[in-house]
Amino acid sequence: MINKDLLEQYDKYLAKTYNRFMLGIVKGKKDLVYDSNGKEYIDMNSGIAVNTFGINDESWKEAVISQLNKVQHTSNLYYSEPQGQLAQLLCEKSHMKRVFFSNSGAEANECAIKTARKYSHDKYGKNRHVIISLVNSFHGRTITTLSATGQDVFHKDFDPFTPGFVYVEANNLEAIKEVIKSKEVCGILLEVIQGEGGVIPLDEHYLQDLSYLCKEEDILLIIDEIQTGIGRSGKFLSYMHHNLKPDIVTCAKGLGGGLPIGATLFNKKTEDVLDPGSHGSTFGGNPISCAGAINVVERIDNILLEEVKIKENYIREQLTDSTGIKSVSGKGLMLAVETTKPASEVIAKCMEKGVLFILAKDKVRMLPPLDISLNNLKIAIDTLKEACKV
Numbered sequence: 001m002i003n004k005d006l007l008e009q010y011d012k013y014l015a016k017t018y019n020r021f022m023l024g025i026v027k028g029k030k031d032l033v034y035d036s037n038g039k040e041y042i043d044m045n046s047g048i049a050v051n052t053f054g055i056n057d058e059s060w061k062e063a064v065i066s067q068l069n070k071v072q073h074t075s076n077l078y079y080s081e082p083q084g085q086l087a088q089l090l091c092e093k094s095h096m097k098r099v100f101f102s103n104s105g106a107e108a109n110e111c112a113i114k115t116a117r118k119y120s121h122d123k124y125g126k127n128r129h130v131i132i133s134l135v136n137s138f139h140g141r142t143i144t145t146l147s148a149t150g151q152d153v154f155h156k157d158f159d160p161f162t163p164g165f166v167y168v169e170a171n172n173l174e175a176i177k178e179v180i181k182s183k184e185v186c187g188i189l190l191e192v193i194q195g196e197g198g199v200i201p202l203d204e205h206y207l208q209d210l211s212y213l214c215k216e217e218d219i220l221l222i223i224d225e226i227q228t229g230i231g232r233s234g235k236f237l238s239y240m241h242h243n244l245k246p247d248i249v250t251c252a253k254g255l256g257g258g259l260p261i262g263a264t265l266f267n268k269k270t271e272d273v274l275d276p277g278s279h280g281s282t283f284g285g286n287p288i289s290c291a292g293a294i295n296v297v298e299r300i301d302n303i304l305l306e307e308v309k310i311k312e313n314y315i316r317e318q319l320t321d322s323t324g325i326k327s328v329s330g331k332g333l334m335l336a337v338e339t340t341k342p343a344s345e346v347i348a349k350c351m352e353k354g355v356l357f358i359l360a361k362d363k364v365r366m367l368p369p370l371d372i373s374l375n376n377l378k379i380a381i382d383t384l385k386e387a388c389k390v
C-alpha cells in the first residue's frame with residue numbers, strides 16, 4: 001500500500017532511476033515493517049543487507065543517539081573517537097592492518113582501486129595498472145566501479161569508461177593466467193559470493209588457486225565484501241570460509257546498521273600505500289555512522305554467527321525439494337531461490353501475504369536481519385513455499 005500524495009511526489013520530482021514496489025514503508029521494529037495503512041510485513045531483505053539488526057534496534061539506536069548528543073561531524077582534519085575505535089575493531093576482527101573510511105560501497109571500491117594502482121606504481125613504475133574482475137560481478141555505479149563491473153546491462157549508454165579493466169569468466173584460472181601473460185596486471189577484484197549477479201558462490205579450488213597465483217605474481221587480491229561481509233555469510237567476512245588472505249577488503253552495506261559508511265581495509269602489503277594527500281573524503285568516517293557501526297561490529301560474535309548458520313540450515317531444509325523450487329544458492333543469510341514460476345510473481349504474491357523478498361537476477365533473494373526471530377523466519381519461509389507452488 002502506498003499513499004497517493006507520496007506516489008504523485010515521486011512521479012513528479014524524483015529521478016526515474018528505480019523500479020519500485022508499490023509499498024511505502026513508514027516505520028518498523030526489528031524484522032517487521034509497516035505501511036501507511038498499518039499493514040505489517042516481515043522484512044526479508046533488510047534494505048538490501050543494510051539493517052544488520054533490523055529496524056529501530058534498541059541497542060544500535062542508543063549508540064547512535066548517544067553520539068548524536070556529542071558531535072555529528074568533525075571533518076577529517078581532526079581526530080574523532082568513534083573513528084579510531086571502529087578502525088581498531090575492524091582490524092582486530094579481520095586481521096587487516098589499517099582502514100580508510102568512506103560513505104558507500106562504490107567509494108570503498110574506488111579507494112581499493114586507487115590503492116592497487118598506487119601500490120604497483122610505487123613498486124614497478126608506470127603502466128602496470130590493469131585490474132581483472134569477473135564476468136557477472138557487481139562493484140558499484142560510479143564510472144570507475146562500473147568499469148570494474150562485469151555485466152553489460154549496467155554499461156549501456158555510459159561510455160567511455162575508465163581504462164584498465166579486464167573481465168574474465170568466473171572459476172576459470174586459465175583465463176586469468178592468459179590475461180597476466182599479455183597485460184600488466186596489478187590487482188584482481190572479486191566477490192566471494194556474487195550478489196547482484198544472482199547470489200553465486202565462487203568455487204573453493206578456484207579461490208585457493210587464485211590466491212596462490214596472486215601471491216606468486218605480486219598481484220593484489222581485492223575482495224569486495226560489501227554485500228557478503230559483516231556476518232552476512234555466517235563468518236565475519238565471507239573469505240574467512242576459505243582462509244584467504246586478501247590484500248585489500250571493502251565493506252559497506254551492513255557495516256553501519258542502516259547509516260551510510262564504507263570501509264577499505266589494508267593488510268601489511270598495502271597499509272602504507274596511501275599517504276597524506278593521496279586520498280580523502282569529507283564525510284568519510286562520520287562520527288554518527290561510526291558509532292552505529294561500532295555497535296554492529298561488536299555484536300557480530302560467534303554466538304550470532306552460529307545463529308546465522310542454524311537459520312541457513314533451516315531455510316535450506318525447508319526449501320530443498322519443495323514444490324516449485326529448483327535450487328537454493330548462497331551462504332548464511334544471503335540466499336537466493338530459483339523458482340519454477342517467474343521470481344517477480346512469487347515476490348508479488350509474498351508481498352500480498354505480508355512478506356518482503358527482492359530479486360537477484362531471475363531469483364528470489366533473501367537477506368533478512370541477522371537476528372530475525374525464528375518465528376518470523378518460519379512464517380516468511382512458509383509463505384515463500386506456498387507462493388512457489390504452481
Ligand SMILES: *Cc1c(COP(=O)(O)O)cnc(C)c1O
Pocket residue numbers: 103104105106107109138139140141191195196224225226227252253
Ligand atoms: C551494493 C554493492 C556495491 C555498491 O555499494 P553502494 O553502497 O551502492 O555504492 C558494490 N559491491 C557489491 C558487491 C555490492 O553488493
